[in-house]
Amino acid sequence: MTLDRRSMIKGAAGAATLPALSGLPFRSARAQAANTIRIGVLNDQSGLYRDLSGPGSTQAVRLAIQESGITQRGVTVEVVQADHQNRPDVGSTVVRQWLDRDGIDVVVDVPTSSVALATNNLVRERNKVFLNSGAATSDLTGAACSPNTIHWTYDTWMLAQSTGGAMVRAGGRSWFFITADYAFGHALERDSAAFVRSQGGEILGSVRTPFPGTTDFSSFLQQAQRSRAQVIGLANAGGDTINSIKQAAEFRITRGGRTKLAGLLVFVTDVHSLGLEVAQGLVLSETFYWDLNDKTRAFTQRLGAMPGGVRPSMVQAGCYASVLHYMKAVGDMGVAAAKASGADAVARMKAMPASDDCFGEGTIRADGRKLHPCYLFEVKQPSESRGAWDYYKLLGTTPADQAFRPIGEGGCALVRS
């Protein structure tokens, strides 16, 4: 055997698909058991979004199943997980196999908007259920809305209005975006830019950074600084945001106080990685924070130790809450009906009020948008932090009916009909 190009490509392709397939169950023979609900948790198990979703999301889903009491009614629930490596092609392959061969009824989580949009189509075609927690793009309840999908935790419109609004109110009228070059970054930049313009601000420019794989943001930060914008909007997430903020501090981008950094999507795990020394003063928006109130603290306690020693992110909390609500709907309509039509199960979820320890009382709109309050936080100074993972102070709360895009403005076909 010689090392030629063909064998290299074969080896590389094989190596690339191996990690994705390793998470799949090989048990198609008993895939159709009538009283068994199968849940597939699809997310990033190995890359930059692992800590904020990853195996922690699966742990949250298992807790939801346990607390829903559905198993006491004779219903069996099976959970599998897989790694989509943040790649739409890998994610689509997994979802197809899950739905077509393994009898999966519900796909949960799916951060990385490009993968989420692909999953959204596949689940709709096969009339199953998609409970999205991890992805941000507001298109999931807009142009791409589906009767089979619920978008639970947060979206780009919400982030733009909450974090963007806070920056504009503080005097940041001119903006420059550093944007991750894929569906999520584009949606976040679009929604943020629209919001800034609607408030009378202006957009001086943007730069699109390759995703995934960019580690050095210094050149992009320099370009942003040279635009003389008052606000540098980071339309990226996870490891990209961490490196951007870290390197902005290294290059003293905000020195002189003229330029401010706006992390449009910052998770608690990002703040932990950055450390308060670097992250202090950062303004960010989340719909869940583990230390928000007694109920969120109780939830965190029940969840137990998380992989990698992290505290739950809002994405993991969303996985818990959405599966808990789905199980309520299943208990209400029966397993057979819920399995027969994903759209019916989602319709039942929309008809029932939601209530859980993470997001409080809430409702689900016709376009699939879950409504709950959005919180504006500021990252504490090191001296203010009293213990491990004590990172945020609450600046303000946007009530549920104002936190998300008005239902008529998203262009969702379900609403018009």
Place this chain on the structure above:
Amino acid sequence: MEDLLFELQLVMPQVILGVINGAFYALLSLGLAVIFGMLNVINFSHGAQFTLGAFVAWMMLAYLGIGYWPALLLAPLVVGALGILMERTMIARLYKLDHLYGLLLTFGCALVIEGLLRNGFGSSGQRYAPPPEFAAFDLELGDFFLPGYRVWVLIAASLMCLVTWLVIEKTKVGSYLRAATERPQLVQAFGINVPLMMTLTYGAGVALAAFAGVLAAPVYSVSPAMGANFIITVFAVVVIGGMGSIMGSIVTGFMLGLVQGITEVVYPEASQTVVFLIMAVVLLTRPAGLFGRA
């Protein structure tokens, strides 16, 4: 003339930042080239060993209180020793087989190393603050601020490249090494312990990766994926420079950093792709690479 000065002011920072990133490429591809030249092994765990270097430095600081300067020496030694262990127990068994087996083995090792780090420390990354003494070397050129630490990265990486090149090209050990690369049996017949030399070469190549990892720790987030992000580009650098060419990998490393830095301004979306575009062109026109012998 003033226009030209203005243009220069715009481009200079990008050129400097590009060359600094190129220093990382050069260091990493140098280690790869040394290993491939001597062992004929395509070391796919190079990225993971780079990551390991950063993690060992971080662990030394977090658990043992060992600072940056000792870590710069100790971490490469520790990771290099691990590399030697890996060579003795696994890689040495594959020398008689095709390249592909070494590639698959080291790729598997990389997945194991990264997986262990992910399970132990999560994916978000650990923080490693740059040593404060570098603040004195911060440069401020108008709008452009260059942290002293990045200047140090450039100096340290260039020095290490130079030293490695001198050792291989100008010393007696280097001449044995080069001879053993060409005719291992003949060199062994002269009484030189070639297997030992191969082991040490692998250890040295791995130590180079770990050295780059320690240099990178204060710049990037110390995360299990930090090497994987680099290694793809670095392999392109090695292919462009010519497999096994020491000078080729150094020059190409710096050059591609520069090209990438400029692309980040001109057409940022393509700043990752541009390297592979160059690789494709080089493979079509000079299949042995810019500095390789056909």
